[in-house]
Amino acid sequence: MPSAGSARGLRDRRLGRILILAAVLLVALLVAKTCGSTETKLGQDEAVAIARQAVTFEPNLVQVRFIKRGFQSRPYWAVSLSQRQPDGRLENVTVIVIDATTGDITEVRKGA
Numbered sequence: 001m002p003s004a005g006s007a008r009g010l011r012d013r014r015l016g017r018i019l020i021l022a023a024v025l026l027v028a029l030l031v032a033k034t035c036g037s038t039e040t041k042l043g044q045d046e047a048v049a050i051a052r053q054a055v056t057f058e059p060n061l062v063q064v065r066f067i068k069r070g071f072q073s074r075p076y077w078a079v080s081l082s083q084r085q086p087d088g089r090l091e092n093v094t095v096i097v098i099d100a101t102t103g104d105i106t107e108v109r110k111g112a
Contacts, residue, residue, distance in 0.1 A: 040075050040100035047077035047103075051096040054105055055081055061090070066100070075100035082111075 093111030
């Protein structure tokens with residue numbers, strides 16, 4: 001029991017507890033927004049155009065995936081370009097990974 005001359009602390013008051021809870025929720029919301037941001041400057045069509053410029057053949061099969069890599073989940077476009085032959089075989093299979101924020105090609109993988 002507090003003595004007659006002492007004031008209660010902020011966390012001991014109902015309003016104080018509400019303010020602390022609101023502050024914790026606000027911080028959690030801000031962290032969630034910044035960590036989970038999927039804002040990209042480069043769209044899917046732009047990524048395909050960049051990837052097409054990086055190969056020396058004319059692809060007739062294009063597949064695109066949006067992926068996140070790294071600890072901070074940096075966004076990338078993985079563009080797969082290839083040529084499907086009339087008998088169903090794939091040739092010149094190339095995967096180009098493009099940074100969705102800067103538009104830079106970060107990786108090129110060529111299949112057998």
